[in-house]
Amino acid sequence: MTQAVLFDQFGLEHLQWTAFENPDLGDNDVRVAVKAVSLNYRDLLMVQGHYNPRLKMPLIPCSDGAGEVLAVGAAVTDLKPGDRVCSTMIPDWPGGTPGPHLLRTTLGGPVHGLLAQERVLPRQAWIKFPAHLDYAEAACLPVAGLTAWSALVDEGRLPEKPNAKVVLLGTGGVSMAALAIAKAMGATVAITSSSDEKLAKAAQLGADHLINYKTHPDWDKAVLSVFEHGADMVVEVGGEGTFDRSVRTCKVGGMIALIGVLDSQRKPINLTTCIMKKLSLQGILVGSRAAFADYNAFLEKHQLRPTISRCFEGFDQAPAAFALMARGGHFGKIVLTA
């Protein structure tokens, strides 16, 4: 019997710390003591019922976790008790083009996630993480970190673009992971935020150009004042509310990595400019296991660490942690430790 934070009605108030029975350890399974979990905006939407109102409940939320291997099934030869692993959000995507049933196996909905003392999951749901990271840091990699990597490197080919100019929106988990990768690759970064205080922190982490999108709602003009011919790439987490300005900040032949929908304003989208600028619009869905392995190697080589805004002690602190995310009080990642 282990404990898990589950909900059986939507809403933060319905999260409850309760008994949970993991499946028996199958031949290809790995049992992990979960030591840390990080929150993603998707987890919040999932709990609130905004992600999938028809979601099957109850559900253990959270796609991101890291922990210590307790036991492995008879067919598992490359992990052993004591190994440190983190979860892979889309376990059945080894690499290449994903299969059609990809979204049916994602952890944290529809499949039970990581906010539990122990989880038994198939071998492919776990990956070792770099030795210089602790559990809290490793828990930040599987979704936000890997998504930023897929956007900038797998799809954006940043290493092939010397002196690249990158635009990041806001200072959440994906954007801060992208900042670390982009700076380690020598790019120049313009970042937006609703907070001057957060922008100052981003500057300490290497951001070159800082724009407050509240005091400068026409932040695209501010970007173009520093990136004269426009940006090579925008890591677009805002959605329809920010898309047109992202398009305006791009150079001819630039790319927009379509990742999130934080700004829910419904606005008509100006596709003509995308055509006239010959932009690439690339949807990003976290990333494959192969991409995760490359990301881990890069983190290790450059000794990079995720940016953690706040660490809550105890998984039963989940309601407070989610509430912090809901009010946008974070800079980088919010983590819960066991």
Ligand SMILES: NC(=O)c1ccc[n+]([C@@H]2O[C@H](COP(=O)([O-])OP(=O)(O)OC[C@H]3O[C@@H](n4cnc5c(N)ncnc54)[C@H](OP(=O)(O)O)[C@@H]3O)[C@@H](O)[C@H]2O)c1
């Ligand atoms: N496609 C995928 O595979 C994938 C993977 C991960 C995440 N996502 C999505 O990507 C988005 C970001 O995820 P996250 O985990 O980084 O979220 P997060 O950590 O909650 O970050 C949210 C931050 O975004 C900024 N923001 C909010 N509205 C904005 C706006 N109108 N313009 C610019 N910035 C704005 C705010 O930054 P400031 O406080 O600095 O203003 C806010 O703190 C979410 O929609 C999430 O669902 C998608």
